[in-house]
Amino acid sequence: MTKNSLTLLPLLLVLAACGQQAGGPGAHGGGAPAVSVAPATQREIQEFEEFTARLEAPDTVDVRARVAGTVEAVRFKEGQLVKKGEPLFTIDARVYRAEVARAEAQIAALKTQAELAKADLARSEKLVSVNAVSQQEIDQLRSALRSAEANQKGAEAALVQARLNVEYANVVAPVSGRTSRANVTPGNLVGVGDPVLTTLVSSDKVYAYFDASESAYLRYMRAAKPASVSVALGLSDEQGHPHTGKLDFIDNRLNPATASIRARAVFDNKAGQFTPGLYARLKIGGGGSYTGVVVPERAITTDQTRKIVLVVGANNIVQPRPVKPGALIDGMRVVDGVKAGEQVIVDGLLRAMPGAPVTPQVLKVDDKGMPIPAAPAAPAAPAASK
CATH class of the missing domain: 2.40.420.20 (conserved putative lor/sdh protein from methanococcus maripaludis s2 fold)
Structure with a gap:
C-alpha cells in the first residue's frame, strides 16, 4: 500500500460512517x-344547535317608597334572601296615623249630620198630610240628607287612604328573592317613588334569553312543541352543558334586521347557582334524528x-x-x-x-367513535455493562 493510500483511508472511513447515518432507520427512504x-x-345522530345567552331573573323589582317620610329603620341584611311580604324599610308614619284619627273623627261628625237630616225629613213627611210643610221644604230636606250621606262616604274613602298610607310606611318585599344593597340609610328623607330603596330579584328560577336564527327556528321550533324541547346549559367555567331546562317562550315575530327570533329557556335555581347577568352557553335539541x-x-x-x-x-x-x-x-x-x-x-x-x-x-375508539391515543412505547432497556 502506498503512502497516499494510507493518507486517504481515514477520510474514506469517515465518509462511509456518514453515509450509514444518512441512510439509517430515521430516514424517510427507509420505508412507508x-x-x-x-x-x-x-x-x-341527534341534531342540536348551540347558542349564547344571558341569564335574567323572572322578577326584577325596584323597591320604592309609596309615601314620603323619614326612614326609621332598614330591616334586612344586604344580599339577604327574603320572602314576599317580609319588611324591608320602615318610614316614620306618625303623620299618617294622625290623618287616620282625623278621618275617623270627621266620619263621626258627618254620620251625626246624616242622622239629623234623616230625622228632620221623617218629621216633615208626617206633616205633609196636614199641609203643615210645603213640598219645597220636603225636597230640600231630602237633598240635605243625600248630601250628608255623600259627605260621609267621602270621609270613609279618605279614611281608607289614610290607613293605606300607614300600611305603606312599612315597605315590604313585593316578591320573594334576593335583595341588593340598601340605597338609603336611617335618617334619610325619601319621596314617593324616589329614590330606589333597593332592588329585589327572584331566585327560585332563572331565564336564559337568546336569539335563534331563522333556519334554527324552522328546523327545531316547528319540530316539537316549545315546552317539550329540552335545553342544556353550561356556564363559562364549566365543561359541557351540565344543567337541564326547558324552552318556555318564543317571540311572536322575527326581527327582519337580524333575521333572528328571541327565545327563552327556564332553569331551576333553588340551589342559587345562577346569578342574573351571567353569560351562558345553550345546547338545544328537538330536531329529528338520523x-x-x-x-x-x-x-x-x-x-x-x-x-x-x-x-x-x-x-x-x-x-x-x-x-x-x-x-x-x-x-x-x-x-x-x-x-x-x-x-x-x-x-x-x-x-x-x-x-x-x-x-x-x-387506534381503538370509544363509544362515541373518538380515537383513544395509543400508549407510549416503553423505553429501551439500557445495555448491560461489561
Whole structure:
C-alpha cells in the first residue's frame, strides 16, 4: 500500500460512517411513513344547535317608597334572601296615623249630620198630610240628607287612604328573592317613588334569553312543541352543558334586521347557582334524528376548495375522499362521502401523500367513535455493562 493510500483511508472511513447515518432507520427512504388511523363510525345522530345567552331573573323589582317620610329603620341584611311580604324599610308614619284619627273623627261628625237630616225629613213627611210643610221644604230636606250621606262616604274613602298610607310606611318585599344593597340609610328623607330603596330579584328560577336564527327556528321550533324541547346549559367555567331546562317562550315575530327570533329557556335555581347577568352557553335539541357516519374533526383537511378525508385503502395506499361535513357532535363531525368501517387517517396527515403507501397504526375508539391515543412505547432497556 502506498503512502497516499494510507493518507486517504481515514477520510474514506469517515465518509462511509456518514453515509450509514444518512441512510439509517430515521430516514424517510427507509420505508412507508407511519400514520395513525381509526375506523369511521356509524351512529345515531341527534341534531342540536348551540347558542349564547344571558341569564335574567323572572322578577326584577325596584323597591320604592309609596309615601314620603323619614326612614326609621332598614330591616334586612344586604344580599339577604327574603320572602314576599317580609319588611324591608320602615318610614316614620306618625303623620299618617294622625290623618287616620282625623278621618275617623270627621266620619263621626258627618254620620251625626246624616242622622239629623234623616230625622228632620221623617218629621216633615208626617206633616205633609196636614199641609203643615210645603213640598219645597220636603225636597230640600231630602237633598240635605243625600248630601250628608255623600259627605260621609267621602270621609270613609279618605279614611281608607289614610290607613293605606300607614300600611305603606312599612315597605315590604313585593316578591320573594334576593335583595341588593340598601340605597338609603336611617335618617334619610325619601319621596314617593324616589329614590330606589333597593332592588329585589327572584331566585327560585332563572331565564336564559337568546336569539335563534331563522333556519334554527324552522328546523327545531316547528319540530316539537316549545315546552317539550329540552335545553342544556353550561356556564363559562364549566365543561359541557351540565344543567337541564326547558324552552318556555318564543317571540311572536322575527326581527327582519337580524333575521333572528328571541327565545327563552327556564332553569331551576333553588340551589342559587345562577346569578342574573351571567353569560351562558345553550345546547338545544328537538330536531329529528338520523343515522350517519362520523369521523374525528381533526381528520378533515382542505384540498383547495374541497373538504377531504384521507382513507387508507388496499395495500395501505392513501386515497383522498371528498366529503360534505355536517353537524359537529362531541368532537366528531358528521360526513357524507365515507363509509362506516373505512380506516381514516387521524394523525400524521402531513406524512401521508395521496396514492402513496403508509404504515397504518390502528387506534381503538370509544363509544362515541373518538380515537383513544395509543400508549407510549416503553423505553429501551439500557445495555448491560461489561
